[in-house]
Structures are given as C-alpha cells and as structure tokens.
Amino acid sequence: MLSWMFSTWNRSLAVEASAEPSTRILQDPLKHRSLECLQDLIELGGGGTWPPTATYEDSWPRPLRPYHSVLRIMETSLPVEEPSLDNARNREIIDTFRARMHSELVRCVDIREVERTLEEWQSHSDRSVQSAWLGFFACISFLRHAYRWGVTPIVSEAQSETSVLFPGELDLPWLALQRHFGISSPSGCMTSICYSNMTTAADHLQYSVTAGMPELHSSTEFWNTKLVIDMEVKVAITYMDLENQDAARDALKSANDILRAALKHFFSTMVEKTLSPKVWMAYVQGFQGWALDDVDGISGGQSLIFRTLDSFLGIRPWPTTEKERLHIPEAQRNWLNCLRDYDIRTVAKQRNYDQVTAELESLVKQLRLWRMGHMRRMQPYESVHRPERKTMTAGISVVDAADEEQMILHLKKELGRRLAQTI
Incomplete structure (x- = not known):
C-alpha cells in the first residue's frame, strides 16, 4: 500500500482542487504509516490542505x-x-x-x-x-x-x-x-x-x-510563486495496493498523464511573457538567496513535488539528514522518508509486476526529460548580467565563476549530475 500525490488540475479552481483531496485524506480511517505521514503533512505542515493554507x-x-x-x-x-x-x-x-x-x-x-x-x-x-x-x-x-x-x-x-x-x-x-x-x-x-x-x-x-515597482516586476514576482504553487496543486492522492497489479497499473498510468500535464504547464509558464528574465534575476532570485555562515537560500530542489518524485521512484542519492533538515520542515521529511523506505520500484520488481514497473519507468523517463528541459530553460534566466553583484544563485550562493558564461557551465554541471542520477 502506498500513497501517491497527483490529481487533475484546473487553473481557475486551484484552491478548490487542492482542498477536496486533502479532506478525503484527512478523513480516511485506514491505519497505515504512509497515510499517517501524509495526514501529518496536510494537518501539521499545511494547515489542513496541500499546498498549505496560510493566514495572516x-x-x-x-x-x-x-x-x-x-x-x-x-x-x-x-x-x-x-x-x-x-x-x-x-x-x-x-x-x-x-x-x-x-x-x-x-x-x-x-x-x-x-x-x-x-x-x-x-x-x-x-x-x-x-x-x-x-x-x-x-x-x-x-x-x-x-x-x-x-x-x-x-x-x-x-x-x-x-x-x-x-x-x-x-x-x-x-x-x-x-x-x-x-x-x-x-x-x-x-x-x-x-x-x-x-x-x-x-x-x-x-x-x-517589488512593492512600488512597475507592473512587470510585480507580475514576475507573482508568477514565480504561482508557478511553484500550481505544480503542487496538481498533487492529490491515489492509493495503490500492490496486491492488485491492475489497480496499481491504472493508478500509475493516471499519474503519468497528470505529470505530463504538470510539466507541460511548467514549461508553458516559464517564458519571458510571464517571467521576465531580467526582473526575475534582479528582484526574485537574489532576494531568495542567503549566503551567510555557509548556508544557502531557496532552490527549486526544495519543491515537494520533485522531492516526492525522487523519493517515490527511489532516485538516489538522498540528501544527508542534516542538509535536508536545513530547509525542509519535519512533516515533509517524514513523508519523503516514508516513500523512500517503501521503495516501490524494488517491490514491484520482486513481485514480477511488469506492467507496474513499466509505468514507474515511464515516470522516471518523464522526470529525466523535465530535467533536460529545465537545464536548457534556466540558461536565459541565470545568464542575465547584473554588474552590481557577484555571480550567484539562490540555492548555491556565490558561484566561483568570473562571469555569467562560466556560471552557466557550473550550473549545467550541477544539474547534469542530478540528471545522471535519474535512472
């Protein structure tokens, strides 16, 4: 039995789409560690929904x-x-x-x-x-x-x-x-x-x-966050009982379809019309950095949907406990560790569930394609010349690079390493 996070998504009904599966999960009477971790993620980590509902x-x-x-x-x-x-x-x-x-x-x-x-x-x-x-x-x-x-x-x-x-x-x-x-x-x-x-x-x-700045600035800042939220809104729950290969296969087939739509949304949103590279680099990426006491700031790697995919699919290596604890709240870490402990790809292979294994490998393939596409798509955003600052990213602080071209080579090397591990 495994909990998996995906759902249909409607851009105009984002809040409603995220709330309904969360309610189902919280009310489910099943006693299972994966469900308990998921309920804690929603209740303690999200205020009753995922993505989280914050009040001010x-x-x-x-x-x-x-x-x-x-x-x-x-x-x-x-x-x-x-x-x-x-x-x-x-x-x-x-x-x-x-x-x-x-x-x-x-x-x-x-x-x-x-x-x-x-x-x-x-x-x-x-x-x-x-x-x-x-x-x-x-x-x-x-x-x-x-x-x-x-x-x-x-x-x-x-x-x-x-x-x-x-x-x-x-x-x-x-x-x-x-x-x-x-x-x-x-x-x-x-x-x-x-x-x-x-x-x-x-x-x-x-x-x-970007308070008080032109509309292009506020729009870029908004869509930078909205894109992250939109990807998480596509997350809901399908329960897969690996005692039933057909049910697990069908659930994974649906997950593949939904992931395909989610990744398409990512690339269709990460364009200059929505996210201005010049404004993003100056007013979003920089602010989200930290670069103090050997601690980095925010990176896309902290996104729960991609950490969930890696954990679910057994894509290693895992971050060290200390490194993950820096930025990932405990309820999220417990959920990820539950997926890692279960190791669904190993279980499916041990039981000779070939159709389930094929759908799991399809998810891996999609994640590889996304990482290759992301490597290309990030280059015009990270290569903007900002003479007032040193080359840096939010997630890995100041980069030891003389110029933006050298920084891109450094980032491609870092992203390429994770791509090579996505097998």
Missing part, C-alpha cells in the same frame, strides 16, 4: 501582529530601480535600511510579550493555528531576508558579508519557528517564502519584494 495578521495573537506592520512599513524601501555600483554608497544604503528596520521593530514589538505568546501558542495544534503559524513563518522570513540584504537588487557589498547580527526581535521568533517546523536554517525556505505567501484566493502575494 488578523489570525495571529495580538503581540505578534506588529511584525506584519513593520514589514508593510519597510516593503517599499527595499527595492530600487537602478542599483548603485559604488560599494561605499551601497554600504550606506544597507546600513540605513537595517537601522530603520531595527528602530521600527524596537518601537512596535514588545519582545517579552512575543516570547510569552510564542510559548503559549506552541501548545496549540488545531488547524487554524497551524495556518496562522504558516503566515507568521512567511512574515518573519521576509523580514529576515530583507534585513539580510538591505536592498534589492542585491549588491556585492552585502554578498561579501559572511555573517550578520540580526536584531533580537527577529532572532527570538525565528527560534520558535525553527522548533515548530523542525528546520535548522537561519534563512527562509520554499515553504515560508513561496507556499505560505500566496493568499487563499490565489490572486496575489501577501508579502512582496
């Missing part, structure tokens, strides 16, 4: 709400249209931004009340509270990334920093969020910056790094 300041205890207000105050001060190439000028801009944010935090936040509130809040585990935790996770992540960079587009002056002393008002809630979600990274992650930042109506982002 009105749902938080009152002492936590000033964080939302501070972020709103600082949002329009972060982005600039024309970044400076002068390091001394950029140092002044960064220091001024940080000083102002610190001042606003001290003025608005009662840190003792925050500490008391978080301790009390931690003991509540109902669905609405989990959704509120997710929204708070997004807010503090955006504040920390904004404080870390001080300006967007990010600049080499900030990239050169190896550590940053954060205000206590940002460190204290972050420690609580690390405990609550079971992560160890000091930076935001796919769950906090992307999954938890889309409003319930899925028509705008709750927090933005």
Whole structure:
C-alpha cells in the first residue's frame, strides 16, 4: 500500500482542487504509516490542505501582529530601480535600511510579550493555528531576508558579508519557528517564502519584494510563486495496493498523464511573457538567496513535488539528514522518508509486476526529460548580467565563476549530475 500525490488540475479552481483531496485524506480511517505521514503533512505542515493554507495578521495573537506592520512599513524601501555600483554608497544604503528596520521593530514589538505568546501558542495544534503559524513563518522570513540584504537588487557589498547580527526581535521568533517546523536554517525556505505567501484566493502575494515597482516586476514576482504553487496543486492522492497489479497499473498510468500535464504547464509558464528574465534575476532570485555562515537560500530542489518524485521512484542519492533538515520542515521529511523506505520500484520488481514497473519507468523517463528541459530553460534566466553583484544563485550562493558564461557551465554541471542520477 502506498500513497501517491497527483490529481487533475484546473487553473481557475486551484484552491478548490487542492482542498477536496486533502479532506478525503484527512478523513480516511485506514491505519497505515504512509497515510499517517501524509495526514501529518496536510494537518501539521499545511494547515489542513496541500499546498498549505496560510493566514495572516488578523489570525495571529495580538503581540505578534506588529511584525506584519513593520514589514508593510519597510516593503517599499527595499527595492530600487537602478542599483548603485559604488560599494561605499551601497554600504550606506544597507546600513540605513537595517537601522530603520531595527528602530521600527524596537518601537512596535514588545519582545517579552512575543516570547510569552510564542510559548503559549506552541501548545496549540488545531488547524487554524497551524495556518496562522504558516503566515507568521512567511512574515518573519521576509523580514529576515530583507534585513539580510538591505536592498534589492542585491549588491556585492552585502554578498561579501559572511555573517550578520540580526536584531533580537527577529532572532527570538525565528527560534520558535525553527522548533515548530523542525528546520535548522537561519534563512527562509520554499515553504515560508513561496507556499505560505500566496493568499487563499490565489490572486496575489501577501508579502512582496517589488512593492512600488512597475507592473512587470510585480507580475514576475507573482508568477514565480504561482508557478511553484500550481505544480503542487496538481498533487492529490491515489492509493495503490500492490496486491492488485491492475489497480496499481491504472493508478500509475493516471499519474503519468497528470505529470505530463504538470510539466507541460511548467514549461508553458516559464517564458519571458510571464517571467521576465531580467526582473526575475534582479528582484526574485537574489532576494531568495542567503549566503551567510555557509548556508544557502531557496532552490527549486526544495519543491515537494520533485522531492516526492525522487523519493517515490527511489532516485538516489538522498540528501544527508542534516542538509535536508536545513530547509525542509519535519512533516515533509517524514513523508519523503516514508516513500523512500517503501521503495516501490524494488517491490514491484520482486513481485514480477511488469506492467507496474513499466509505468514507474515511464515516470522516471518523464522526470529525466523535465530535467533536460529545465537545464536548457534556466540558461536565459541565470545568464542575465547584473554588474552590481557577484555571480550567484539562490540555492548555491556565490558561484566561483568570473562571469555569467562560466556560471552557466557550473550550473549545467550541477544539474547534469542530478540528471545522471535519474535512472
């Protein structure tokens, strides 16, 4: 018996499409470890749905709400249209931004009340509270990334920093969020910056790094997150009992069809009309990086749908426990480890289920084709020249490359390694 995540998807009914299978899973009375992990993923990791449902300041205890207000105050001060190439000028801009944010935090936040509130809040585990935790996770992540960079587009002056002393008002809630979600990274992650930042109506982002900028900027930022969410919305559940080869074959055949549609949607959305390479590089990719204390920022590799595929299909090597714990919340890790432990391809081969094995190999083939296509599609996005900063990606920080061409070669090597492992 195995839980598998896929479903039909309707762009105009994204929220409804994600909620219905989640409800079925939560109400299923079956006693099985895979289902229990999946229910925990939805209940504890998603606030009752997958992708997660986050709620914002009105749902938080009152002492936590000033964080939302501070972020709103600082949002329009972060982005600039024309970044400076002068390091001394950029140092002044960064220091001024940080000083102002610190001042606003001290003025608005009662840190003792925050500490008391978080301790009390931690003991509540109902669905609405989990959704509120997710929204708070997004807010503090955006504040920390904004404080870390001080300006967007990010600049080499900030990239050169190896550590940053954060205000206590940002460190204290972050420690609580690390405990609550079971992560160890000091930076935001796919769950906090992307999954938890889309409003319930899925028509705008709750927090933005392009506030006050032209429409092209806000549209690119929106679709960068929307694309990630859309791929996850295509995730639902089919139960496959490997005692019944025909049922398992049919479920996998359906999964292949749905994955094909999901990957087609990915490539049809990742185009210049929707995601401007110049704006994406400057205002999205940079902000999502971290590059402090040998910790990287957000990468597409944190996407649950692709981690689920790798885990389900037994595509190794797995990340080390320590590396995965950095950015992947505990409920997601438990789900992935459950799939890895089951090892469906081995089970199918041991039972001589040739038709099931054929469908599984078809999924592997699709994943290989996606990785080859992604390697080509990412090049115009990652190769944009940004003279104000060092070459970097959000997921692997500053790249040891003299120029964008050398960086692309480095990225192709990294992506090629994973492609070679997709067998």
